[in-house]
Amino acid sequence: MKRPRSLKLDFPEIIASWRKTSQSSQYGTFIPEFAVNGDRDKCSHTNPQMDPWWKLELQHEYLVNTVAITNVDNIYYDRINGAVIRVGNLPDLYSNAICAEIPTIPATQTANFSCSGMKGRYVFVHIPGDGRILVLCEVQVYGYLTGNLASNGTATQSSTSGDWFAEKAIDGNRGLQRLRTGCSSTLSEANPWWRLDLSHVYRLSQVVVTNRNDCCVDQMNGAEIRIGNSLENNGNGNPICAVIPAIPGGDSYSYSCNGMEGRYVNLIIPGSMKTLTLCEVEVFEEGISELRSALADKGFANVTLSWSQTPEQVIQKVNAPESKSVFTTSVQ
Template sequence: MLSNGNHDSIYNKMSCTHTNADSTSWWRVNLKDTYEISTVIITNRADCCHERLQGAEIRIGDSTDVSKNDICGTITSTAPGSVHTICCNGLKGRYVNVVLPGKSQYLTLCEVEVFGVPTPECKRKPNEVNVALQGTAEQSSLYHDAGIASHAIDGNHDSIYNKMSCTHTNADSTSWWRVNLKDTYEISTVTITNRADCCHERLQGAEIRIGDSPDVSKNDM
């Protein structure tokens, strides 16, 4: 019942959340798009237990794993019904998380307000072309001949693996795929089509890196 516009901080008034005493208790809101977040305002419980919110981290990012998102701020002191304004200075993300890390504690929030603006939409210029089509592709390993690296730049958007238009590595310690564009380009947009028949979650957390190094870890995200 967060983000419902009701700032009542009495738990029995049905406007607060309450987790179990999890080893890491957390709450998050999916904004359904990426925003530049300026401010997060949190209203604490007033009738009891205000100290439970102490040490809570506000994390913002695009990962559903709350621990992998960036910390915007931490609540360092509390009082009954205290209102905490956290400045996030344009930190970008789809998920806003409130996390009590590393301790068994209930998490109760009586209102969370998130202020921000949508990130500018990525748009291609009229004269831009898909330069990947003329490149050569490689990947960290090959799971099966049906998943060769060049399938990702064949112009075929079919997302069913058995249709022979997807790539597939082994479960490498760091799996990667890359395309050599054969020249240096200013890249405006990268569009990736995920697998549709199964396993879509495997792509979660993938980083898109661009640069001149054949070592994928040394290129910029």
């Protein structure tokens, strides 16, 4: 008899509270954090300027379903008119896609704007035009992680150079502008390694590795990605997913692991006097994250999936008419 199994895609969570915020300018003591502190009586506020903006950094990539904005409680409620919400993965305002445009929000009221699962680690609110002022009394963002398992794992490495700790490779910050505060690094040694413990066994679809962008980009050359369940030789004897010939400085390369099963993800550089520096490692599970993304792209944001038996085929991609793709689940 097959063992029962339950799979659930949770309802979106509030992901804005007390995240890192910034704004184009600051009026008085009205700091950008006031827009995500849960207190609608305290608001963020810019000075009058050209194209004022407010930015929320989520630290990880999320599928953003809804952005809820609460307007100011005074005679200036119409200052929100014409504001634009943008979601994306780039810290530059205009490099990200538009989620919604705000015609108006009544004073003290909260309006919800659907982003239909747009992917991003940044949420912007801005008002195009000259002499504009942006006031936000609360911004709530609802969504869920796109499927990066690494952010919930535990990292360790063979040695540590200064404060380049192992966990900096899974902090959601690719660290390319501030290497020392954003990347992990070993000392120069024989066969340096870095290991991620996922706490559970997963079938992994891909591993994304971000290289440093300073003097030493070639230090990554020849690194091996290994996946498995053994801690023998610190996990460095597990099967190989991929060998990294080279990654250009500051780039993120994805390596397909084709459903390899494992609890541990290791990166190791064989050889003497090697240094392993990682500015970010992202690990994705086979099937589930792809299904979430597909459903979100089709407008199905709040979804719960469950089954009573272990499915023999979780996701099957088939070609539909007009070159569209549909996703089906099969349970036996």
